Amino acid sequence: MQNITASVGQGGKNHSADVKVVQTLLKAKGSDPGKIDGVCGAKTVAAIKKFQSTFLKNPDGLIDPGKTTWLHLSGQRVLTPVKPKPLTPIAWSGDSSQWSQEKKLQSMKPELAAKVRAIVASLGQRGFQPKVFYGWRSIEVQARLFAEGKSKVRFSFHNGQKLDGTPNSYAADIVDSRYGWSSQAQSSGFWTALGEEARKRGMVWGGDWAGFRDWAHVQLVQNGELARVKAESGL
Ligand SMILES: [Zn+2]
Incomplete structure (x- = not known):
């Protein structure tokens, strides 16, 4: 097996024979160091960093014999790709009306989520089939609803973030999953029951x-607090 006798890369000893070994291995791993000439230049350092980025958070462009990068490069350690943390805005993107009930609840201020859970449980005991249609929704969705005349405001309490x-x-x-916004929601007494349960909890x-x-x-x-919630949301 090939080996290196000293460090290669940024700030390394860069013995020509070692550099050649590293350049050859980098090329084989799909991280192109440019010419395989035994000279550790910018391209070689960049190739080392590119290779390191597949398993290191902070690539330093340096390979020490027997250390992590060398073990990966020489195949003594199997690559386990770094899983990038999903960014929060991505996790919360998309049409929030399509989310699971639990995700909708998690999109609410904790105090609201607790009350909504209680309301849903109570309405269920009263024979209804309540479900959360919207918890949070994005300012983009709000703009669409405003344009469609389904909401009267460009920023609503749903947009708190x-x-x-x-x-x-x-x-x-909150709707009854059987009725939605149809006239049955009124005639079945669902809306009235929802109002009672909300008022009971000071909402x-x-x-x-x-x-x-x-x-x-x-x-x-209260509605009067909308400007405060908007400011608190940084919007
Ligand atoms: Zn609403």
Whole structure:
């Protein structure tokens, strides 16, 4: 098996024979060091870093005999690809109305999630089949609903978020999965029951609003607090 006698790469000893060994192995691993000439230049260092990036968080461009990078390069250690942490905005992207009930609950401010869980349990005991339609939704989805006339505001309590962009909704929309927004939601008594359960927990229910009645909507705080929630959300 090939070996190196001293360090190769950025700040390394870079003995010509060692550099050649490293360049040959890098090329074989798909990390092109340029000409295989035994000279450790910028291309070779870049190739070392590129190779290291598949298993190291902070590639340093240096290979020491017997150490991690050499073990990977010489095939003495099998590559286990670094799994990049999923970015939060990606985890929370997409159409939030399609998320699971649990994910919708997790998109709410914890205090809201606790109350919504209690409301859903109570309504279930009363013979309804409640489900959360929206917890949090993005400002982009809000803009669409506004354009479609389905919401009266460009920023709603559903858009509450933390400064890092993760959801922190102050509002939830709850429907009976059998009725949705149809007239049966009214005739079955579902909306009335939802309003009762929300008020019982000190919440604001959209069905109480004069003019634009937002039947499915429950929120944690009064409408007057919208500007504060928007500022808190960094929006
Ligand atoms: Zn709503």
